[in-house]
Amino acid sequence: MKGLLTVLLAGLLVHPAMFGATDVSGKWSGFPIYLNLKQDGNTVTGSAGETEDDQIPFQSGRIEDDRITLKFGAMEVNLVVQGDQMSGEVHQGERTMKMVFRRVKPRDPSAPPPAFDAASVKRSPPPVPGKGGSSMKADPGRLTCTNVALKRYLVAAWGLKDYQVSAPDWMNDERYDLTATMPAGTPPHEVLLMLQGLLADRFRLVTHRDTKEMAVYALVVEKNGLKLEPAEGFGGTNISRSPKGTSMRANVSMKSFAGALSGLLDRPVVDRTELTGGFQINLEWAADELRSNPNGNEGTAGDGVPGPTIFSALHQVGLKLESRKAPIEILVVDRAEKVPTEN
Secondary structure (H helix, E strand, C coil): CHHHHHHHHHHHHCCHHHHCCCCCCEEEEECCEEEEEEEECCEEEEEEEEECCEEEEECEEEEECCEEEEEECCEEEEEEEECCEEEEEEEECCEEEEEEEEECCCCCCCCCCCCCCEEEEEECCCCCCCCCCCEEEEECCEEEEEEEEHHHHHHHHCCCCHHHEECCHHHHCCEEEEEEECCCCCCHHHHHHHHHHHHHHHCCCEEEEEEEEEEEEEEEECCCCCCCCECCCCCEEEEEEECCEEEEEEEEEHHHHHHHHHCCCCCCEEECCCCCCEEEEEEEEECCHHHCCCCCCCCECCCCCCCECHHHHHHCCCEEEEEEEEEEEEEEEEECCCCCCCC
16 A cells, blocks of 8 residues: 555656646747747747748747746747736847737637627828828737728738739728727737728628739749758848848748748749748848849849849849749729728
8 A cells, every 4th residue: 555655646746737837838829929839847849920830940948837938039038827828028129018828729610700899990080291100000909000001901901912902092092090909819810800800890891812813933942052040039020121222130931031022022922942940031132123134143233233132132042033923812802981880
């Protein structure tokens, strides 16, 4: 009997879950970041990204009692775990952002579409000369948008690029203010579904999906191989532009990198590298990069402007843009009203 009691006590000592120890393994979401965590004792590893299927691995994670610290390159996340919720701060340089993450659980397909707890949509007041601007801001439990064109709302809600939305011209000009609340830590994809539903309801919006063949750039690896270092965790993309040119600093996947280039060049960029994981991006190119030949590696900026083109800048890191045709999914607006229904 004494031997059996010793075995049972030893079993309790090696199963900390019996005492309610924190376990963070699994998927977590906190708009606009997804986490996929794996815990081994006090060590936490996993991946992070802006979407559930576009993730960058990281190794620097630690948990002590109910407090967890994760490091993705220049980004550090400090959270307190409370069951299926983690809350705290994200630090990146001098910037600090409050964050709430919730454990992602399978959604009941029979459940009704998610909706905001409360929402207000109204036309923006006339702009004041020298002031204004447009902004979309997401805080834990709240979405605040000011002076935003209706087409931009569609681009954000459906996770598309501007060229993927076919809409009447007035949707580029008519602007609206929007505020909405939802539970803190709502998964990003559910926030977007809520926004889609809100737009459909308030603007009597009707859309359909279609495909359109477009001229694109295919991002591929050159025959001599890639010359990029692995990403130092998930760090997002920082793009700055000036009369002299453009610079990009990022820790991203090739899919995200291609998406960022799509917003800078004269046509969509699709990832055809077949590379996984994340990479450190550090590029600079001249302002008139589009005048060079995309099929040439070492084009000049043209008209006496110094500096590399985007094509030669990519060549230096073992990448290339090839001109191709490809079917691109688009969202077609069939109907939308200019005046939103009352709140």
